[in-house]
Amino acid sequence: xxxxxxxxxxxxxxxxxxxxxxxxxxxxxxxxxxxxxxxxxxxxxxxxxxxxxxxxxxxxxxxxxxxxxxxxxxxxxxxxxxxxxxxxxxxxxxxxxxxxxxxxxxxxxxxxxxxxxxxxxxxxxxxxxxxxxxxxxxxxxxxxxxxxxxxxxxxxxxxxxxxxxxxxxxxxxxxxxxxxxxxxxxxxxxxxxxxxxxxxxxxxxxxxxxxxxxxxxxxxxxxxxxxxxxxxxxxxxxxxxxxxxxxxxxxxxxxxxxxxxxxxxxxxxxxxxxxxxxxxxxxxxxxxxxxxxxxxxxxxxxxxxxxxxxxxxxxxxxxxxxxxxxxxxxxxxxxxxxxxxxxxxxx
Amino acid sequence: xxxxxxxxxxxxxxxxxxxxxxxxxxxxxxxxxxxxxxxxxxxxxxxxxxxxxxxxxxxxxxxxxxxxxxxxxxxxxxxxxxxxxxxxxxxxxxxxxxxxxxxxxxxxxxxxxxxxxxxxxxxxxxxxxxxxxxxxxxxxxxxxxxxxxxxxxxxxxxxxxxxxxxxxxxxxxxxxxxxxxxxxxxxxxxxxxxxxxxxxxxxxxxxxxxxxxxxxxxxx
Numbered sequence: 315x316x317x318x319x320x321x322x323x324x325x326x327x328x329x330x331x332x333x334x335x336x337x338x339x340x341x342x343x344x345x346x347x348x349x350x351x352x353x354x355x356x357x358x359x360x361x362x363x364x365x366x367x368x369x370x371x372x373x374x375x376x377x378x379x380x381x382x383x384x385x386x387x388x389x390x391x392x393x394x395x396x397x398x399x400x401x402x403x404x405x406x407x408x409x410x411x412x413x414x415x416x417x418x419x420x421x422x423x424x425x426x427x428x429x430x431x432x433x434x435x436x437x438x439x440x441x442x443x444x445x446x447x448x449x450x451x452x453x454x455x456x457x458x459x460x461x462x463x464x465x466x467x468x469x470x471x472x473x474x475x476x477x478x479x480x481x482x483x484x485x486x487x488x489x490x491x492x493x494x495x496x497x498x499x500x501x502x503x504x505x506x507x508x509x510x511x512x513x514x515x516x517x518x519x520x521x522x523x524x525x526x527x528x529x530x531x532x533x534x535x536x537x538x539x540x541x542x543x544x545x546x547x548x549x550x551x552x553x554x555x556x557x558x559x560x561x562x563x564x565x566x567x568x569x570x571x572x573x574x575x576x577x578x579x580x581x582x583x584x585x586x587x588x589x590x591x592x593x594x595x596x597x598x599x600x601x602x603x604x605x606x607x608x609x610x611x612x613x614x615x616x617x618x619x620x621x622x623x624x625x626x627x628x629x630x631x632x633x634x635x636x637x638x639x640x641x642x643x644x645x646x647x648x649x650x651x652x653x654x655x656x657x658x659x660x661x
Numbered sequence: 662x663x664x665x666x667x668x669x670x671x672x673x674x675x676x677x678x679x680x681x682x683x684x685x686x687x688x689x690x691x692x693x694x695x696x697x698x699x700x701x702x703x704x705x706x707x708x709x710x711x712x713x714x715x716x717x718x719x720x721x722x723x724x725x726x727x728x729x730x731x732x733x734x735x736x737x738x739x740x741x742x743x744x745x746x747x748x749x750x751x752x753x754x755x756x757x758x759x760x761x762x763x764x765x766x767x768x769x770x771x772x773x774x775x776x777x778x779x780x781x782x783x784x785x786x787x788x789x790x791x792x793x794x795x796x797x798x799x800x801x802x803x804x805x806x807x808x809x810x811x812x813x814x815x816x817x818x819x820x821x822x823x824x825x826x827x828x829x830x831x832x833x834x835x836x837x838x839x840x841x842x843x844x845x846x847x848x849x850x851x852x853x854x855x856x857x858x859x860x861x862x863x864x865x866x867x868x869x870x871x872x873x874x875x876x877x878x879x880x881x
Binding site: 430476546 | 863877
């Protein structure tokens with residue numbers, strides 16, 4: 315039997331088309347979005363302000379469409395890593411990161427990744443598929459701590475702008491007043507620099523952008539991030555410079571610190587030159603080595619020196635606290651292990 | 662964003678030729694200069710975002726050729742395969758920096774990932790190069806006759822599903838694992854699906870090749 319199509323993850327426009335096709339009153343679409351994105355129900359039957367006939371009609375073709383997690387790993391620091399099934403023996407990860415004044419969920423946008431960055435665990439499992447809007451938003455809606463969430467970051471498995479349409483739809487549903495109604499400044503999408511995606515995202519949403527930088531120099535970046543061969547750093551920076559950012563919106567740059575590779579004085583100077591005139595923040599990250607990588611993390615002393623050197627040059631720079639190290643928080647490790655288990659069972 | 666990635670130029674198809682099961686070569690007049698290894702965006706509708714393809718022809722040829730195979734879940738490649746002489750196609754300017762250079766190098770590809778190397782060798786950059794191509798079937802070693810003549814022993818085919826004389830039976834990764842004393846001062850160019858690129862890169866790093874000597878182009 316063919317699985318029913320999920321309603322959860324549909325935009326208002328899509329729901330209007332569905333109710334039109336089903337011959338239901340036009341206002342039904344708005345009623346459905348209220349049930350999907352604002353209330354705490356899990357079935358079409360519970361949409362009690364819809365007529366019984368409407369619920370019956372919808373239930374014939376659709377279901378609500380939520381999928382619970384299958385495992386959770388809990389870190390001593392409070393971080394939790396959830397593993398969600400993504401169909402056909404595939405898995406995705408979401409990391410819940412509680413802090414004193416906020417709680418962030420790091421969501422995945424693809425199963426695996428095609429980008430092949432040298433330092434990334436997700437890339438090691440290859441690309442296994444795109445996540446639908448339903449699967450992206452399910453990570454948020456099916457999170458046991460969803461009421462605590464204040465921020466969503468698209469920094470889990472996959473490159474969000476290689477799944478642009480579903481990521482844009484997800485951001486739309488998260489931020490529209492008929493959707494989850496989150497403030498756009500509470501949503502950040504992180505990219506390695508797919509320029510057409512950056513442009514469309516900046517045009518169509520108001521959410522924050524984060525760019526994985528990892529070197530201010532094209533030739534060095536190219537050696538650890540193959541995307542640089544297609545969309546170069548000057549092109550990425552041009553797309554950012556061409557944008558009117560306004561007062562609320564922010565661009566930040568993620569910078570993993572690799573020992574002896576991107577942590578020198580010349581990198582500080584390179585970053586200052588590259589980011590000149592852009593109001594931004596740099597987040598420095600410790601590298602958590604993955605099996606087989608030739609890269610190592612810079613030590614804490616170097617990372618602190620690097621932060622101070624950038625700050626002295628007027629660039630807001632923070633060191634991101636490593637969270638969930640005891641539960642393989644580096645994205646991709648948990649799902650790769652689970653995938654391995656499934657594959658060894660198959661043999 | 663730079664104009665080269667977004668501005669579309671109208672072009673006309675010269676030929677679309679099927680060269681293997683599911684694989685085609687599309688030819689059109691060359692509108693712009695390019696560096697071997699660069700990509701162009703192609704689309705048949707100005708409102709659809711262009712998809713990127715490596716150029717497979719030489720930098721000085723009058724025609725620009727694109728090697729592609731049919732992607733079952735994609736919509737563009739099926740339409741491209743049905744184009745006829747004179748049909749309209751929109752192209753971007755060439756861009757990207759997976760450049761072919763004169764330095765000694767291994768050129769490693771699976772499937773249509775061989776396209777940038779075809780462009781490089783047709784632009785006269787084949788000296789000091791070893792070309793390794795992986796494919797499932799023998800008829801998907803595109804232009805093998807020409808490549809055998811040009812590269813001789815430096816043209817290595819790895820085939821997973823069929824066997825033939827002078828063809829390594831197995832995946833490209835198995836071939837590389839079996840190699841001893843790969844030169845550490847050569848450049849290693851990788852082009853193809855991300856899984857191959859990541860796996861080959863790991864093998865090369867494990868064999869002592871500095872990661873700075875590995876240049877990768879991923880298809881996405």
